[in-house]
Amino acid sequence: MIKVAITDDHYVVLKGIESLLKDEKHIRVISIHENSQQTLESLKKEQPDILFLDINLPDINGIVLTKTITKSFPEVRVIALTNHEDVSFVKRILDNGAYGYLLKNAHKEELLEAISVVAKGEKYLQKDIEKKILNQSLGRTKVSAFQPKLTRRETEVLHAIFEELTTQEISDKLFISPKTVEAHRTNIMSKLGAKNSVGMIKIAIEKQLL
Amino acid sequence: MIKVAITDDHYVVLKGIESLLKDEKHIRVISIHENSQQTLESLKKEQPDILFLDINLPDINGIVLTKTITKSFPEVRVIALTNHEDVSFVKRILDNGAYGYLLKNAHKEELLEAISVVAKGEKYLQKDIEKKILNQSLGRTKVSAFQPKLTRRETEVLHAIFEELTTQEISDKLFISPKTVEAHRTNIMSKLGAKNSVGMIKIAIEKQLL
DNA sequence: TGGTAACTAAGGGTATTCCCTTAATTTTTA
DNA sequence: TAAAAATTAAGGGAATACCCTTAGTTACCA
Numbered sequence: 001m002i003k004v005a006i007t008d009d010h011y012v013v014l015k016g017i018e019s020l021l022k023d024e025k026h027i028r029v030i031s032i033h034e035n036s037q038q039t040l041e042s043l044k045k046e047q048p049d050i051l052f053l054d055i056n057l058p059d060i061n062g063i064v065l066t067k068t069i070t071k072s073f074p075e076v077r078v079i080a081l082t083n084h085e086d087v088s089f090v091k092r093i094l095d096n097g098a099y100g101y102l103l104k105n106a107h108k109e110e111l112l113e114a115i116s117v118v119a120k121g122e123k124y125l126q127k128d129i130e131k132k133i134l135n136q137s138l139g140r141t142k143v144s145a146f147q148p149k150l151t152r153r154e155t156e157v158l159h160a161i162f163e164e165l166t167t168q169e170i171s172d173k174l175f176i177s178p179k180t181v182e183a184h185r186t187n188i189m190s191k192l193g194a195k196n197s198v199g200m201i202k203i204a205i206e207k208q209l210l
Numbered sequence: 211m212i213k214v215a216i217t218d219d220h221y222v223v224l225k226g227i228e229s230l231l232k233d234e235k236h237i238r239v240i241s242i243h244e245n246s247q248q249t250l251e252s253l254k255k256e257q258p259d260i261l262f263l264d265i266n267l268p269d270i271n272g273i274v275l276t277k278t279i280t281k282s283f284p285e286v287r288v289i290a291l292t293n294h295e296d297v298s299f300v301k302r303i304l305d306n307g308a309y310g311y312l313l314k315n316a317h318k319e320e321l322l323e324a325i326s327v328v329a330k331g332e333k334y335l336q337k338d339i340e341k342k343i344l345n346q347s348l349g350r351t352k353v354s355a356f357q358p359k360l361t362r363r364e365t366e367v368l369h370a371i372f373e374e375l376t377t378q379e380i381s382d383k384l385f386i387s388p389k390t391v392e393a394h395r396t397n398i399m400s401k402l403g404a405k406n407s408v409g410m411i412k413i414a415i416e417k418q419l420l
Numbered sequence: 421t422g423g424t425a426a427c428t429a430a431g432g433g434t435a436t437t438c439c440c441t442t443a444a445t446t447t448t449t450a
Numbered sequence: 451t452a453a454a455a456a457t458t459a460a461g462g463g464a465a466t467a468c469c470c471t472t473a474g475t476t477a478c479c480a
Contacts, residue, residue: 053424060458065450074433102421111457138465151425151427152426152427153424153427154426161408162408162412164404164405164406164412165349166406166409166465166466166467167466168466175426176427176428177429177430179428179429179430180427180428180429180430180468181428182429182467183427183428184427185427185467185468186468186469186470189468190318194374194376195374196436196467196468197374197406197407197408197467197468198371198372198374198407198408198411199374200408201408201411201412202372202374202411202415203413205415206314262476297433361455361456361457362456362457363456363457363458364456376435376436376437377436377437378436386457386458386459387457387458387459387460388459389460389461390457390458390460392437392438392439392459393457393458393459395437395438396439396440398439399438406437406438406466407437407438409471
């Protein structure tokens with residue numbers, strides 16, 4: 001019996017997945033949540049084998065949440081749910097602990113395959129996602145590509161990093177302690193799912209955060 | 211008496227500047243060179259106060275040469291000569307030791323001002339260079355924007371850095387020692403005039419080196 | 421006006437990058 | 451086939467980035 005949980009702020013998606021899995025005898029949906037708080041509370045009580053997680057939740061950055069979950073509950077395997085066309089982030093999500101990703105309009109077969117593959121401990125990689133995404137976006141309006149939200153200060157620090165300044169130099173420039181700059185760096189990297197400053201700069205340019 | 215030397219592979223430019231300075235009693239052109247070898251040889255014998263240096267020499271990367279000169283002959287102040295529209299590199303050249311920069315089509319007044327300012331030990335920054343450059347490039351074909359040339363291996367390493375890999379990871383990937391990777395990193399940074407890996411990535415994207 | 425996010429910053433690490441020098445070996449090119 | 455360029459790599463050290471935890475202090479929003 002595979003225990004599954006789902007987190008998505010769109011109730012339709014939540015119930016949609018739930019109903020698709022209802023008839024599967026080897027799968028049991030143990031909880032559904034609409035936000036990060038509910039999710040974390042729920043995980044404290046009972047851990048599913050697989051958690052479908054919307055990476056575009058309104059209240060929290062999906063990458064940050066994925067990290068938190070995989071750190072606090074290593075036995076829970078996260079499958080990222082994604083709406084959007086943004087291929088570039090798929091890799092980042094995987095890098096940050098997710099075991100797979102699924103487009104929200106995935107068919108039942110894909111859903112089941114993802115579950116069985118991940119349940120076995122392997123990563124589920126939808127082979128033709130790029131093609132799919134490409135087809136989807138043809139002639140459509142861009143819906144909601146993942147847009148990391150940085151705070152005012154984080155943006156300032158990011159700018160300074162972009163200027164090739166060191167932590168010490170940034171601290172001098174902004175009149176704050178180097179330790180504070182470090183804290184901002186860490187938060188920026190976390191939000192962007194970057195491994196190091198190179199990653200920050202790549203995403204900053206890509207996502208036009210500057 | 212201000213001693214001036216000039217390095218440019220275009221003989222016209224060389225003679226042009228020389229002739230513009232001929233009548234100035236307080237300025238003496240002590241040597242002119244067409245390439246980096248001549249320049250370095252000449253510097254070993256006599257150091258000028260100011261060296262006009264073409265940053266787009268065919269035989270060597272201008273930034274690297276500027277670094278070498280300012281390191282070996284700190285008393286020589288380099289003024290970068292530039293043809294091109296590439297504003298982004300102006301800052302880099304300054305960051306790498308140059309005291310000023312001048313468009314090759316600069317007027318006599320600008321030339322003299324640059325010399326006197328730099329001779330005083332201040333940096334010469336042509337205020338409206340961006341505007342000038344903008345006007346120049348209007349309706350023109352792009353001539354020869356500075357294009358850093360990386361070797362095959364350097365490009366491979368740069369790619370790996372772009373993938374957010376560490377030196378250790380790159381060394382594993384390419385089956386070479388971490389020390390070799392470091393050597394490549396250093397060379398890439400030097401060629402690009404970058405201060406750190408963030409700079410490398412910025413320029414790599416900007417210059418489409420990937 | 422109480423809760424939440426943002427900003428601040430410390431201690432105390434480890435990992436990684438960056439710098440400098442030197443040099444052997446291989447590959448390319450004039 | 452010499453000379454030049456590229457690739458390899460070492461030692462050794464300094465600077466910077468990254469990580470984890472904890473926590474006080476604003477600022478803003480419902």
